[in-house]
Amino acid sequence: MIKLIWKDYKFSRWWIIINLSVIVILGAVGVYLSLYKEFPGFIFPGMAAVVMFFWSFFAGMSHYFNDDNGNFREFLNTLPIQRWKILLSKVIILSLENIIYWFLILLAIYFSFESLSPASFELPGSITLLSYISLVLTTLTITILSVSAAAFMKEFPAKYLLGFIFVIISIIILQFIPSPDLKVYYPDGKLYIDIGYTVKNFVVSLLVFVIACFWVEKRTV
Secondary structure (H helix, E strand, C coil): CHHHHHHHHHHHHHHHHHHHHHHHHHHHHHHHHHHHCCCCCCHHHHHHHHHHHHHHHHHHHHHHHHHHCHHHHHHHHHCCCCHHHHHHHHHHHHHHHHHHHHHHHHHHHHHHHHHHCCCCCCCCHHHHHHHHHHHHHHHHHHHHHHHHHHHHHCCCCCHHHHHHHHHHHHHHHHCCCCCCCCEEECCCCCCEEEHHHHHHHHHHHHHHHHHHHHHHHHCCC
């Protein structure tokens, strides 16, 4: 499994480097503008946050479908390992990316806000941590659904389009599944984090992923 995760990293390392560079640059620009120009610089790391949601849609499918090309396809076909572990390795590497990307984005947003208005910007550590966990789980849910969609749609024509439709429909269905009432309110008493909703979506995405693992065991990767 470690060797498999390392292979996934090697084949996606340049994308990881590019993503990290974009996030760091946007974050640095945001903090600089807040410090020296009194401009709401959090807009720039906020742009990176929006991009994260688009990235989570396509990262899983791209990770999986790209195995059809080059030497990596040969590596997969000759690897004496269960196919579901190949699927799991992709989720692990994408999960680590999610955690790192959101940490950098929220760090940049935090310093942008603090630089712009240090006296009025006070946020409890628990709220900050829950916001981070909620964002990570949200994009991770989409990423896991994306990987699962790729596993289901691999043998179909227009697999990217079908995979995208699968993820959209899955997200819509998630809205109708009841969530535990676990809301944590911000200090203003109006805004809140619905951590129950986020955790519910993540758990359901894991169930879909388990089904996808059984599916790939029945078919070739």
